[in-house]
Amino acid sequence: MTNTAIPVLVGQLTTGRTGEVSWALWPVEVYSTGCLLRIRLIPDGQRPEYQDSESKALFATIQLLEGHERELISLESGHGKVQLSSGRLPTRGGDPQTSEPWEYVWTLEYWWPQERWDDKLTLKWPTYDLGLTLPVDIGELTKNKP
Numbered sequence: 001m002t003n004t005a006i007p008v009l010v011g012q013l014t015t016g017r018t019g020e021v022s023w024a025l026w027p028v029e030v031y032s033t034g035c036l037l038r039i040r041l042i043p044d045g046q047r048p049e050y051q052d053s054e055s056k057a058l059f060a061t062i063q064l065l066e067g068h069e070r071e072l073i074s075l076e077s078g079h080g081k082v083q084l085s086s087g088r089l090p091t092r093g094g095d096p097q098t099s100e101p102w103e104y105v106w107t108l109e110y111w112w113p114q115e116r117w118d119d120k121l122t123l124k125w126p127t128y129d130l131g132l133t134l135p136v137d138i139g140e141l142t143k144n145k146p
Contacts, residue, residue, distance in 0.1 A: 005036075006146070007146070008029075008030045009027040009029060009030070010030050010035075010137070010140050011025075011063075011135075011136070011140065012027055013027065015022065016132075017100075018132045019128055019129060020044050020128050020129060021044070021125065021128050021130050022041075023062055023100045024040040025037070025136075026038040026040075027040070028136060030141050030144050031145075031146065034113040034116075034117075035111075035135070035141055036085065037082075037110045037112060037121075038076070038108070038109050039075075039107070039110070039134075040106065040107045041106045042105050043097075043121055054065065056068060058089055058140050059089070060072060061089065062106075062108070063085075069126070070126040071126075071127055072125075073106065073124070074123075074125075075110045075112075075115055075121065075122070075123050075124075075134075076121075076122050077118050077121050078118040078119070079116040079118060082091065082112045082116070083110060083122075084108060084110055085109040085111045086108070086109045087107070087135065089106065091116070117138050117142070119138055138145070
């Protein structure tokens, strides 16, 4: 009997750069009912000004907030948006005068139910004009499902 709480890892760590954003996609964790995708984003160049760790613009990168729609990072398949499971925002700290973060990195996890799997999975971040098609092989996910 297969333990459905233990995922099968599919793929390998994949990294790249699209426009002003460097990214990494971890191996996909495949479960019996769907999969967990873990993505890290590191924008370069001009960055939005986040006043502090309570900044609405910063939180708008992971949650839709009125007036900050262009900040939202989303993952979409042909069936619509994929649900964000967790997100780690850039840490705050470093220079107390500027509140520059020590690490300007977003780490996001998305739960993608099997019934919504299709061949197109796109990560979008309008602030950086990012429209990245993620290299996820649906055939491999299906074949390796526990």
